[in-house]
Amino acid sequence: MLNLNLIQHCANILGEILDFHGPADMKLSNYYRDHGELGQKDRGEIAECIYGIIRRLRFLKKLNEDDLNYKKLVIAWLIKIEGRSIRDLEHGLSKEEIEWAKSLKSRDTEKYTWPEKLSLPDWLWGLLVEQYGIEEAVLLGRSFLEPAKLDIRVNTIKMTRDELIKLLTKEVTDIEVMKYSPTGIRIPRGTSLSRNPLFIEGKIEVQDESSQILSFVIDAKRGMMVADFCAGAGGKSLAVGAIMKNTGRIYAYDISEKRIINLGKRLKKSGLSNLFAQKIKNEKDAKLKKLNGKFDRVLADVPCSGTGTFRRNPDLKWKNSMQDLDELNVKQLAILEEAKKLVKKEGRLIYSTCSLLKRENESIVESFLKNNKNFRSISVDEILIKNQVPLSTGNFLKLTPLHQKTDGFFAAVLQRID
């Protein structure tokens, strides 16, 4: 619960974050760095408040009559979402602010539209309703408002999940064994791990359950050649490397130098020696040519709207537009068209996004299959069964925070059949 002395800090941070230039978590870290007087507990409470406000920004702005007065946004969040009483807040507020806070009580929020109540942009609400129907869209919208717990993957190169649980029980009270991923546990959000020896020694990684499940969908076997086309900082490459028990070879590519450098740092502590990371200029980089037709598995975890990750990255709600979605669609198909060239005969191309939108998922796969008759979609369910993942979502992997309590995620497995 927010200590009221921190209200002004929260208002200052909102002033920096709400232009939505740059990631919210980075701006928050920068603020903490410039305000060394804020202790660990204060930082936790501030983060809770800031993310709570970004999650419900549209609703809170509406209450605020669209006035971007940052302190009032914090007050509205405290009163309407956190249920704090006005008397509790009084000593930190001016007379005018107290009067305004009192007026909040009488606002009739029932008459707000669904996207206002659920704090979603109209364009996205339209797509969700079209795809899921209004009832499920409302439930999905509500699920985006629930903050996610912290998901951990055990690095099975170094220890088992049981060993991890035994060790962690001493310091973390509420540990859940993941329902689907055989390598994961879920712990309370806000648990600080950066100085934990398990993290420093590469025995654990922070990774959402959906991404852990994907690493089993890739179905990489010992000794295989695997390419991770959009590897980012390597979360999925590292997980696959461990599943392959440090055999075979994984080539991880990304256009972002910074992410490839971060991957290198994580790789060092992972204990893996089967992973090679390289920066590429773009999906047509000449480096890739000599590897055409060489891979058993090629993952294209393409850039997307991130609609599946709103619980963790609520600022994404306010960063994308319909036009961005059009541009993303072009890029997604272009990457898939280049990634396919790396797949060998009988090999598999895995297309994935952390999006809930058909336009970025099924529609891209459909277009691809239409133009590439030498690929066919194979059942994700069957792969999951073989890998002892107790989950069934049909031909494609389709996860949502509403149904599986994971980030929203999509994957299709496309086998080369010529």
Ligand SMILES: C[S@@+](CC[C@H](N)C(=O)[O-])C[C@H]1O[C@@H](n2cnc3c(N)ncnc32)[C@H](O)[C@@H]1O
């Ligand atoms: C969804 S993220 C990947 C996340 C990553 N697989 C992980 O598990 O952390 C998409 C990545 O694609 C990269 N990217 C964007 N355009 C690309 C391209 N043309 N070729 C390769 N990677 C690209 C971005 O830099 C970003 O890291």
